[in-house]
Amino acid sequence: xxxxxxxxxxxxxxxxxxxxxxxxxxxxxxxxxxxxxxxxxxxxxxxxxxxxxxxxxxxxxxxxxxxxxxxxxxxxxxxxxxxxxxxxxxxxxxxxxxxxxxxxxxxxxxxxxxxxxxxxxxxxxxxxxxxxxxxxxxxxxxxxxxxxxxxxxxxxxxxxxxxxxxxxxxxxxxxxxxxxxxxxxxxxxxxxxxxxxxxxxxxxxxxxxxxxxxxxxxxxxxxxxxxxxxxxxxxxxxxxxxxxxxxxxxxxxxxxxxxxxxxxxxxxxxxxxxxxxxxxxxxxx
Amino acid sequence: xxxxxxxxxxxxxxxxxxxxxxxxxxxxxxxxxxxxxxxxxxxxxxxxxxxxxxxxxxxxxxxxxxxxxxxxxxxxxxxxxxxxxxxxxxxxxxxxxxxxxxxxxxxxxxxxxxxxxxxxxxxxxxxxxxxxxxxxxxxxxxxxxxxxxxxxxxxxxxxxxxxxxxxxxxxxxxxxxxxxxxxxxxxxxxxxxxxxxxxxxxxxxxxxxxxxxxxxxxxxxxxxxxxxxxxxxxxxxxxxxxxxxxxxxxxxxxxxxxxxxxxxxxxxxxxxxxxxxxxxxxxxxxxxxxxxxxxxxxxxxxxxxxxxxxxxxxxxxxxxxxxxxxxxxxxxxxxxxxxxxxxxxxxxxxxxxxxxxxxxxxxxxxxxxxxxxxxxxxxxxxxxxxxxxxxxxxxxxxxxxxxxxxxxxxx
Ligand SMILES: Cc1ncc(C[n+]2csc(CCOP(=O)(O)OP(=O)(O)O)c2C)c(N)n1
Ligand code: SF4
Ligand SMILES: [Mg+2]
Numbered sequence: 001x002x003x004x005x006x007x008x009x010x011x012x013x014x015x016x017x018x019x020x021x022x023x024x025x026x027x028x029x030x031x032x033x034x035x036x037x038x039x040x041x042x043x044x045x046x047x048x049x050x051x052x053x054x055x056x057x058x059x060x061x062x063x064x065x066x067x068x069x070x071x072x073x074x075x076x077x078x079x080x081x082x083x084x085x086x087x088x089x090x091x092x093x094x095x096x097x098x099x100x101x102x103x104x105x106x107x108x109x110x111x112x113x114x115x116x117x118x119x120x121x122x123x124x125x126x127x128x129x130x131x132x133x134x135x136x137x138x139x140x141x142x143x144x145x146x147x148x149x150x151x152x153x154x155x156x157x158x159x160x161x162x163x164x165x166x167x168x169x170x171x172x173x174x175x176x177x178x179x180x181x182x183x184x185x186x187x188x189x190x191x192x193x194x195x196x197x198x199x200x201x202x203x204x205x206x207x208x209x210x211x212x213x214x215x216x217x218x219x220x221x222x223x224x225x226x227x228x229x230x231x232x233x234x235x236x237x238x239x240x241x242x243x244x245x246x247x248x249x250x251x252x253x254x255x256x257x258x259x260x261x262x263x264x265x266x267x268x269x270x271x272x273x274x275x276x277x278x279x280x281x282x283x284x285x
Numbered sequence: 286x287x288x289x290x291x292x293x294x295x296x297x298x299x300x301x302x303x304x305x306x307x308x309x310x311x312x313x314x315x316x317x318x319x320x321x322x323x324x325x326x327x328x329x330x331x332x333x334x335x336x337x338x339x340x341x342x343x344x345x346x347x348x349x350x351x352x353x354x355x356x357x358x359x360x361x362x363x364x365x366x367x368x369x370x371x372x373x374x375x376x377x378x379x380x381x382x383x384x385x386x387x388x389x390x391x392x393x394x395x396x397x398x399x400x401x402x403x404x405x406x407x408x409x410x411x412x413x414x415x416x417x418x419x420x421x422x423x424x425x426x427x428x429x430x431x432x433x434x435x436x437x438x439x440x441x442x443x444x445x446x447x448x449x450x451x452x453x454x455x456x457x458x459x460x461x462x463x464x465x466x467x468x469x470x471x472x473x474x475x476x477x478x479x480x481x482x483x484x485x486x487x488x489x490x491x492x493x494x495x496x497x498x499x500x501x502x503x504x505x506x507x508x509x510x511x512x513x514x515x516x517x518x519x520x521x522x523x524x525x526x527x528x529x530x531x532x533x534x535x536x537x538x539x540x541x542x543x544x545x546x547x548x549x550x551x552x553x554x555x556x557x558x559x560x561x562x563x564x565x566x567x568x569x570x571x572x573x574x575x576x577x578x579x580x581x582x583x584x585x586x587x588x589x590x591x592x593x594x595x596x597x598x599x600x601x602x603x604x605x606x607x608x609x610x611x612x613x614x615x616x617x618x619x620x621x622x623x624x625x626x627x628x629x630x631x632x633x634x635x636x637x638x639x640x641x642x643x644x645x646x647x648x649x650x651x652x653x654x655x656x657x658x659x660x661x662x663x664x665x666x667x668x669x670x671x672x673x674x675x676x677x678x679x680x681x682x683x684x685x686x687x688x689x690x691x692x693x694x695x696x
Contacts, residue, residue: 010533013546043531051538060535060546065528067378068537068547069371070401076363076371077378077401083333083359084379085529109364261359268354 004032008042009061018057021217023175023201027122028058030178031091034185045089046081050074050098053129053203054122058093072103075110078117079257086258089189090117096137097127100158104136107158111165111194113257118188118195121158124203125211132206139240142211159198163248168193170248175201176225177244184246191251192259200224200242292581293602299574299617300466301459304501308493318484319344321454322412322477323352324492325461326384329502331410332358333383335372337365337391340424341481342414345386366391370398370411377402377409378528378536382465382505386412388481389431390420392438399474400439403446403561405536405545406472406514408505408525410464413476414484415591417638417665426665427481427592429638435476436620443558445565447572448476448620450590454488460574460617466503467572471564472525478619480638482592482667508532512543516556519563521571565621574617575626579605583612585632585681588648590616593667597636600673607674609681616644627651632680636661636668642696649696659686662693 005014009032018024035045047062049055051071059068069077074092082090099107099121110117126144127133133146137158141150163170169191171184181199188195202208202220209215212223226232230241255263314320323345326334334349336342350360359376363369366387373383387395392413402409413435417428435448447467451457461477468475493499506524513526513534526534526545535545540554565572576594579601580586589597594615604611614626627633630653635645640662649655661668661676672689679687686694 042533046528056539056547059537059539060544064531064533066533066535066537066545067528068535068539070397070538073367073371073397073401076368076398077375079361079368080333080335080372080375080377080383081379081528082375083361084376084381088529105364106368109368261361265354265357265359269357272355 002029004029004036008032008035008063010063013060016057016061018053019205021204022053022057024054024057024122027120027175027181027199027201028061030181031093031120031185034182034189037182038186038189040089045091046085048074048078048090048092050094050103052095052097052127053124054093054095055098056129072098072101073106074098075103075106075115075117075119079110079113079115082116082258083261086116086262091120092117093120093122096121096123096125096135096158100136100156100161104161107162108165111162111167111196114166114168114193114254116192116194116256116258118185118197120185121196121198123198123200124207125200126203126207128203128206132203132210144207144210159196159247162194162196166194167196167248168250168253169195171196171246172198172242172244174199174224174228174242174244176221176228180244187246187249187251192256193252193254292579293605295576295578297576299459300463300501301456304459307501308499311491311493314490314492315487316454316490317344317487318454318457318479320348321458321490322386322461322479322484323348325458326410326465327352327356328493328495328499329382329462329465330498330504331382331384331465332356333361333373333376333381334358334385335361335363335376335383336369336385336387337363339388339391341416341484342386342388342412344484345412366394367397370395370402373409374398374402374407377407378526380505380507380527380529382408384410384412386414388414388416389418389428392431392434396439400441401538402474403439403444404538406525407474408468408472409474410461410468411474411476413478415478415480423665425481427638427667428664429480429591429643431478432619432637432643435478438476444561446476446620447471447473447565448478449574449617450478450619451483451617452591452594452615453483454486454490457483458490458492462499462502463574466501469503469505469525470522472523473565478591480591513545514541514543514557514560516543516553516560518560519567521564521568569621569623572618572621573623575623576615576617578613580612580629582610583631584610585634585677586612586614586629587634587636587673587677588614588616588644589636590619590644593636593638596667596670597673599670600668601677603670603674604677607678609678611677611681622647622651624651628653630654632657632659632684634659634661634676634680634686636663636673638664638667640664640693642693645696660694660696661686663691
């Protein structure tokens with residue numbers, strides 16, 4: 001076991017049942033590195049997930065408190081939890097289906113509210129735990145198990161969606177960008193507000209096999225890398241390019257959601273107390 | 286001098302018959318059922334409400350938005366009911382008592398969250414103010430269409446649920462406190478199945494002074510150590526789990542171990558089911574809440590719950606005036622179903638606010654002879670006293686409910 005895993009994870013829950021060569025474990029290791037470099041303990045961070053490979057393969061690996069919501073609902077649960085436990089850091093590790101499809105409404109409204117959580121959307125461009133169907137982030141034209149003739153729908157970029165909704169930190173990265181991802185996650189965790197980190201990684205078993213024609217991890221990673229560069233290894237242009245890096249940084253620029261509610265609370269209670277004091281003063285004069 | 290026939294004194298079996306005697310200092314108000322549900326929740330220590338407005342539960346949300354900040358609590362307006370109940374589950378997991386309120390269309394959306402809260406033994410209270418349906422139906426008219434929906438409030442089976450139903454504004458207040466207490470003691474979501482009439486109507490309401498917590502309120506306890514899930518045990522009063530205290534608790538949608546780890550084994554499935562079913566089934570007596578009247582000599586017994594139990598009860602008294610030996614059972618606990626109330630070999634007339642017949646099926650199952658269980662379904666309007674009296678008379682004299690306009694008898 002590596003040092004970070006020994007420090008933060010549960011020995012009984014690792015390794016997970018993820019397929020050989022899957023990027024989920026690697027990305028989790030990068031999250032641990034960010035947590036470690038920020039000096040957080042197990043007790044400082046609550047780890048929340050949804051359903052899918054990303055959810056199931058990370059749930060309960062974290063040595064501190066964990067929750068695994070139903071498909072898409074991690075942010076709704078986190079909204080209530082943050083109110084009750086505002087001092088914790090929340091790492092919400094979810095898939096593209098969780099975050100950008102079945103749970104989109106919670107994603108948008110958590111961003112609007114500036115809920116103090118960090119969402120790590122681990123995007124394998126499809127519903128992989130159900131066997132590799134296309135999702136709202138599958139690139140158009142690619143073959144999956146539910147787009148045998150190529151996906152005809154246009155995808156969207158979840159970063160654009162959360163930025164428009166009011167997220168205070170938005171970044172995109174991939175499983176080929178270790179140092180950049182760690183740096184970004186550290187920044188995300190330092191925002192007392194809604195942080196969204198979009199990490200693309202290859203699913204070898206499904207997306208790799210059907211869309212890219214290979215289960216080879218390195219080849220699949222190379223495909224991702226090419227699309228961060230906009231050109232293939234042979235120098236020819238890629239079919240599209242992902243702009244990675246920090247896309248929006250308004251960290252700590254507006255109040256966090258649970259703080260808004262606590263402040264409201266204080267204002268209402270102070271008004272009540274002032275009114276009560278005024279009534280007592282009146283009746284005793 | 287007028288005398289009261291002791292057989293006709295209602296017999297209420299519910300913890301608040303005693304609470305009412307103890308809590309003597311307070312305010313007498315004229316208020317709506319939604320107000321009583323809100324104040325009951327606040328008296329029970331509820332500090333989080335998350336929901337999405339819908340008639341006839343909207344006023345609960347509005348009252349909550351005003352009241353919660355005053356007592357140090359939080360009102361959240363969710364993006365939908367799915368979010369609302371998950372937010373409540375999250376807040377409760379963080380250690381705060383929480384409630385949501387809705388009507389049928391929203392209650393249906395909550396099933397995902399209901400299953401999650403139920404499996405993870407998260408205490409919280411859900412109000413469903415029923416209106417006539419299906420779907421939007423008539424927004425301002427009462428219905429009782431969620432009797433089974435509330436029992437089977439999520440998929441997958443392998444669970445029991447607790448469902449309570451009040452029939453007056455005052456009772457809505459006490460019953461809400463009771464619902465919170467039960468949700469804490471049984472570590473489960475509890476549904477308050479009320480209806481448009483009880484939530485919208487105004488009645489006198491006594492609210493006890495709340496400068497200090499009422500002594501019959503079960504406070505939130507915190508489970509700070511293993512086992513987080515006493516699988517294979519029916520024990521009550523296991524403190525609820527809490528996230529954020531560094532206990533290492535794991536809460537998920539999967540079949541779980543004592544630690545909360547996901548597991549795919551028959552033994553684990555069996556042990557989890559044992560817990561979820563038997564913590565409720567083995568404590569039916571602690572969950573019995575009902576009212577009866579005239580059962581001493583009754584040969585025909587009217588059965589009802591919620592708002593229409595009020596006109597049904599008066600119908601029973603009217604039938605007795607007409608010489609029918611009529612009795613009355615008002616269910617307050619709807620689930621787990623109180624089979625033992627129907628052991629008597631009598632005729633039963635089940636009055637409910639739907640035409641398809643829901644409660645009647647359970648009474649048929651529980652009664653000694655289902656051929657002696659009669660259905661009197663009405664929809665969108667309470668049964669009238671005359672209808673009930675006529676039906677009871679008909680059943681007593683000729684063994685059947687006579688034909689009446691807008692009343693269904695076929696099940
Ligand atoms: C309400 C609901 N609908 C469907 C499913 C089936 N399901 C499980 S995981 C999943 C897709 C997961 O996709 P994603 O979130 O991208 O995670 P991945 O498996 O790709 O990591 C689906 C459709 C479910 N569990 N719950
Ligand atoms: S199916 Fe794909 S995403 Fe899921 S564990 Fe296997 S490789 Fe990873
Ligand atoms: Mg996916």
